[in-house]
Amino acid sequence: MDNDKNEERPAMQPQDEAALLDEFERKIKAEEKIEPTDWMPEAYRKNLIRQMSQHAHSEVIGMQPEGNWISRSPSLRRKAVLLAKVQDEGGHGLYLYSATETLGISRSEMIEALQTGKAKYASIFNYPTLTWADVGAIGWLVDGAAIVNQISLQRTSYGPYSRAMIRICKEESFHQRQGYEIMYQLAKGTPEQKQMAQDSMNRFWWPSLMMFGPHDSESAHSGQSMKWKIKRQSNDELRQKFIDQTVPQIEVLGLEMPDPEIKWNEERGHYDSGEINWEEFYQVINGSGPCNHQRIKHHVKAHEDGEWVREAVRAYRAKQQAKSEENAA
Amino acid sequence: MNVEQQNLFRFLVGLGDDAVVLSHRLSEWCSNGPYLEEDIALSNIALDYIGRARMFYQYAAEIEGKGRTEDDIAYLRDERQFTNLLIHELPINDFAFTMVRQFFVDVYYCEYLKQLCESKDERIAAIAAKAVKESRYHLKRSEPWIRQLSEGTEESRRRIQAALVELENFVGELFIMSDWEKELVEAGIAVDREKLQAGWDQYIQKFLAESDLEFPDSQLQIRGGRDGIHTEHLGHMLSDMQYVQRVYPGLEW
Numbered sequence: 001m002d003n004d005k006n007e008e009r010p011a012m013q014p015q016d017e018a019a020l021l022d023e024f025e026r027k028i029k030a031e032e033k034i035e036p037t038d039w040m041p042e043a044y045r046k047n048l049i050r051q052m053s054q055h056a057h058s059e060v061i062g063m064q065p066e067g068n069w070i071s072r073s074p075s076l077r078r079k080a081v082l083l084a085k086v087q088d089e090g091g092h093g094l095y096l097y098s099a100t101e102t103l104g105i106s107r108s109e110m111i112e113a114l115q116t117g118k119a120k121y122a123s124i125f126n127y128p129t130l131t132w133a134d135v136g137a138i139g140w141l142v143d144g145a146a147i148v149n150q151i152s153l154q155r156t157s158y159g160p161y162s163r164a165m166i167r168i169c170k171e172e173s174f175h176q177r178q179g180y181e182i183m184y185q186l187a188k189g190t191p192e193q194k195q196m197a198q199d200s201m202n203r204f205w206w207p208s209l210m211m212f213g214p215h216d217s218e219s220a221h222s223g224q225s226m227k228w229k230i231k232r233q234s235n236d237e238l239r240q241k242f243i244d245q246t247v248p249q250i251e252v253l254g255l256e257m258p259d260p261e262i263k264w265n266e267e268r269g270h271y272d273s274g275e276i277n278w279e280e281f282y283q284v285i286n287g288s289g290p291c292n293h294q295r296i297k298h299h300v301k302a303h304e305d306g307e308w309v310r311e312a313v314r315a316y317r318a319k320q321q322a323k324s325e326e327n328a329a
Numbered sequence: 330m331n332v333e334q335q336n337l338f339r340f341l342v343g344l345g346d347d348a349v350v351l352s353h354r355l356s357e358w359c360s361n362g363p364y365l366e367e368d369i370a371l372s373n374i375a376l377d378y379i380g381r382a383r384m385f386y387q388y389a390a391e392i393e394g395k396g397r398t399e400d401d402i403a404y405l406r407d408e409r410q411f412t413n414l415l416i417h418e419l420p421i422n423d424f425a426f427t428m429v430r431q432f433f434v435d436v437y438y439c440e441y442l443k444q445l446c447e448s449k450d451e452r453i454a455a456i457a458a459k460a461v462k463e464s465r466y467h468l469k470r471s472e473p474w475i476r477q478l479s480e481g482t483e484e485s486r487r488r489i490q491a492a493l494v495e496l497e498n499f500v501g502e503l504f505i506m507s508d509w510e511k512e513l514v515e516a517g518i519a520v521d522r523e524k525l526q527a528g529w530d531q532y533i534q535k536f537l538a539e540s541d542l543e544f545p546d547s548q549l550q551i552r553g554g555r556d557g558i559h560t561e562h563l564g565h566m567l568s569d570m571q572y573v574q575r576v577y578p579g580l581e582w
């Protein structure tokens with residue numbers, strides 16, 4: 001919709017644009033939110049579309065690895081909680097798609113970008129869920145990392161994104177709790193359950209740290225995003241925050257640290273930790289993670305299988321429309 | 330357990346099995362639906378049915394009084410011990426099949442649960458009171474789907490018709506009563522499902538006729554669910570559903 005309006009707008013004179021840019025920058029500086037009807041630089045819009053649609057896709061693709069355990073959940077209560085959690089993620093996806101649509105892109109365009117690999121989603125979901133403990137580890141670590149990121153994004157400069165984050169964060173803390181609860185139950189269970197928890201944490205620890213993106217010095221989009229206050233804290237700051245809050249939780253669980261270099265640094269007031277395997281990071285981002293193909297294929301298949309349904313809905317609506325016009329005539 | 334308790338236990342487990350099996354099927358749509366909205370909606374309905382299953386199983390376990398839990402009942406019985414009515418266990422097939430099945434059971438539960446609210450057993454009446462509200466809501470979603478798909482495209486109509494044919498043989502069982510269940514009806518605890526049949530047929534036929542579709546009077550074709558005689562599909566569902574509990578017996582999760 002907004003797109004159409006933009007196209008109708010007469011060509012902008014350079015001096016108008018300069019004034020608008022001033023006003024835009026004043027708002028950013030004053031911590032006022034940018035709203036869909038406000039003028040914004042094209043690059044700001046593009047940057048937001050990239051980040052927000054990537055976030056929406058992450059919610060939706062993230063339904064798959066956890067969905068992989070719905071049918072095998074070990075108790076009725078766990079099954080209900082997991083199903084509710086995955087359903088929430090779908091809701092987050094919907095909510096974020098709508099928020100992104102305010103920037104003048106349609107959901108179907110976004111889905112096409114996802115399916116053709118033009119848009120990305122969180123790489124963490126390209127790792128497989130092999131055991132029940134992985135459902136716990138994802139809730140605890142992956143949702144945990146997402147919360148750190150999203151709390152920071154509540155202060156993002158784009159109004160609809162900020163409001164989406166505020167709403168979504170409330171549910172994310174329930175997600176993290178259910179994940180931690182699963183881990184706790186396993187860690188306090190039999191030796192084989194504890195081993196399952198340890199193995200799962202070991203596998204998801206590093207990919208969770210990777211969720212925060214490359215080091216600040218290497219991050220392609222970070223500088224501009226920070227300047228426009230789309231991002232409010234840097235990748236490394238957020239990653240450190242996550243490590244600092246998670247290490248004590250690992251201690252409570254009584255599991256071995258997933259990284260032998262984790263050590264409290266009195267001077268910094270933070271935990272030190274080992275270096276991420278960046279080769280793996282880029283490999284997975286560039287499409288060669290263990291499940292990249294599977295995730296997209298799954299999404300495409302569901303989409304294609306549903307085509308006849310969407311077609312029927314369109315046809316039915318058209319027929320109803322024609323009928324009511326006939327009656328009106 | 331005396332005979333009445335045995336009947337009650339059997340009754341509750343049957344209702345729990347209906348719910349757990351259908352919830353499992355509905356949850357299979359999660360991340361596979363034609364719209365993201367539909368993934369969410371079908372998961373919601375699945376959650377309602379899990380909730381029902383838990384309430385029925387918990388009560389059954391108390392009646393039995395042997396210290397079994399809802400999960401023991403759900404996860405540690407095999408095919409021959411599961412007593413769900415067969416319509417609940419049929420695979421999800423395509424979206425048309427899933428929605429026709431849902432429409433059929435929604436119409437059924439709206440009436441069945443309404444009557445079950447009158448049960449002399451207060452616990453059952455309370456479960457029914459909660460569940461009937463859910464089913465009314467489910468029906469409000471399934472009916473428009475049947476309408477849209479019946480009158481949408483040729484393909485969607487063909488798929489609806491195929492689903493109707495496939496389900497024809499499985500609806501009769503909804504209305505068949507065993508002697509032990511009739512005893513519970515006489516005691517004012519259960520509902521006489523036989524008496525629901527004519528109303529159900531009429532409702533379904535009338536609704537479908539508005540889209541120019543026909544559906545025959547339900548007759549008893551295939552039965553056995555309440556006696557643990559199933560389709561081949563249930564065993565696969567249970568081997569999936571019970572996997573963790575079977576591989577690691579006796580653990581808490």
Ligand SMILES: [Fe+2]
Nearest residue numbers: 059088089092
């Ligand atoms: Fe989410």
Ligand SMILES: [Fe+2]
Nearest residue numbers: 058059092146
């Ligand atoms: Fe998220």
Ligand SMILES: [Fe+2]
Nearest residue numbers: 089143172175
């Ligand atoms: Fe989440």
